Amino acid sequence: DAGVTQSPTHLIKTRGQHVTLRCSPISGHKSVSWYQQVLGQGPQFIFQYYEKEERGRGNFPDRFSARQFPNYSSELNVNALLLGDSALYLCASINRNTEAFFGQGTRLTVV
Amino acid sequence: AQRVTQPEKLLSVFKGAPVELKCNYSYSGSPELFWYVQYSRQRLQLLLRHISRESIKGFTADLNKGETSFHLKKPFAQEEDSAMYYCALSGPRGSGTSYGKLTFGQGTILTVHP
Numbered sequence: 001d002a003g004v005t006q007s008p009t010h011l012i013k014t015r016g017q018h019v020t021l022r023c024s025p026i027s028g029h030k031s032v033s034w035y036q037q038v039l040g041q042g043p044q045f046i047f048q049y050y051e052k053e054e055r056g057r058g059n060f061p062d063r064f065s066a067r068q069f070p071n072y073s074s075e076l077n078v079n080a081l082l083l084g085d086s087a088l089y090l091c092a093s094i095n096r097n098t099e100a101f102f103g104q105g106t107r108l109t110v111v
Numbered sequence: 112a113q114r115v116t117q118p119e120k121l122l123s124v125f126k127g128a129p130v131e132l133k134c135n136y137s138y139s140g141s142p143e144l145f146w147y148v149q150y151s152r153q154r155l156q157l158l159l160r161h162i163s164r165e166s167i168k169g170f171t172a173d174l175n176k177g178e179t180s181f182h183l184k185k186p187f188a189q190e191e192d193s194a195m196y197y198c199a200l201s202g203p204r205g206s207g208t209s210y211g212k213l214t215f216g217q218g219t220i221l222t223v224h225p
Binding site: 003004031033035040041042043044045048055056058090092094098099100101102103104105 | 115143154155156157160197199201211212213214215216217218
């Protein structure tokens with residue numbers, strides 16, 4: 001099953017550190033989106049990329065950044081981690097019909 | 112601002128009973144609407160979208176523009192329907208940066224008892 005893959009699945013970081021999360025979309029999909037899901041809430045939009053260009057940004061501080069590579073994989077970077085950044089980070093691979101296919105997510109814990 | 116509200120955090124029904132998961136939205140215009148489902152230990156997946164007008168796993172959802180609602184219904188619930196359900200919207204095609212950007216509700220946990 002060549003679905004959306006995210007790495008790592010879990011990680012623990014200390015406040016103030018930096019983290020990089022990775023996502024490989026479904027083959028043929030040129031767009032990815034990132035979402036943050038805090039416990040007990042629905043996913044919240046962070047970024048959308050299409051053909052390496054940022055197409056949308058949610059209401060997140062500049063500590064959050066992302067990029068998309070020529071092979072359409074993507075990275076989400078978070079600097080100066082805060083305790084409140086602890087969440088499940090979801091990557092979605094978007095097809096031509098704007099249907100989103102989600103990865104399993106990366107569980108980030110900031111201590 | 113776009114918003115999705117799912118008023119019920121928890122919903123319990125018995126097998127064979129009808130089920131309705133409520134979703135209300137706020138959007139300036141005509142959004143695209145979706146229902147996503149997350150079964151235990153599985154990833155979030157698309158259940159249905161309003162423009163497809165399909166019935167998936169026996170579920171249907173009708174868009175009511177007057178009431179700005181998109182409730183999910185199934186006439187006879189099954190135990191395997193137990194899951195977390197999210198209603199979501201995005202801007203329509205041509206809406207610029209809001210196209211493809213999903214705004215989710217807080218989700219409803221559906222439990223179907225035997």
